[in-house]
């Protein structure tokens with residue numbers, strides 16, 4: 604675990620909160636967000652999604668294993684008067700309380716042991732925005748470990764208990780220099 608923290612701390616030392624961008628699936632579907640409520644940026648890194656959600660008016664919890672990233676995000680939130688509670692932790696299913704968030708965002712992070720806890724952590728009608736890397740790639744770019752890469756349509760299967768609102772995965776179809784390549788995007792709602 605120390606290795607993991609050191610690895611991500613080293614990476615997050617190289618840039619700053621405010622430099623990183625919001626994930627496309629959230630940016631392009633911001634019109635779906637509630638005007639008020641609570642949101643979680645899971646494995647937030649420097650917190651591009653957390654900052655976006657807080658600017659939208661949501662009270663944000665941001666969790667990540669990297670103390671460097673969490674410290675930078677905490678400083679940025681204080682300087683910009685954003686409601687972001689950033690906490691350094693190794694996320695496990697027990698980290699997530701049931702019925703807690705109106706919105707959960709996960710980008711470029713995949714831990715399949717968390718999926719049921721993510722679903723449970725959504726409030727009724729809560730929305731999950733998820734975007735991460737796929738095994739099928741148009742370019743030979745990292746990550747390469749299949750454990751951290753989605754199989755075809757996997758987000759739809761992992762979040763089958765939710766109602767899918769949006770899904771995109773262009774795989775290797777057609778003109779590979781266009782469209783969404785190397786990643787899949789999913790939005791689901793906890794209905795019923």
Ligand SMILES: C[S@@+](CC[C@H](N)C(=O)[O-])C[C@H]1O[C@@H](n2cnc3c(N)ncnc32)[C@H](O)[C@@H]1O
Nearest residue numbers: 611646647648667668669692693694710711712
């Ligand atoms: C590729 S980065 C993505 C960061 C951010 N979500 C984004 O899209 O920019 C993956 C993040 O997951 C965090 N991470 C990896 N394993 C974790 C774990 N077990 N618990 C909490 N955070 C973890 C890393 O520290 C890193 O910030």
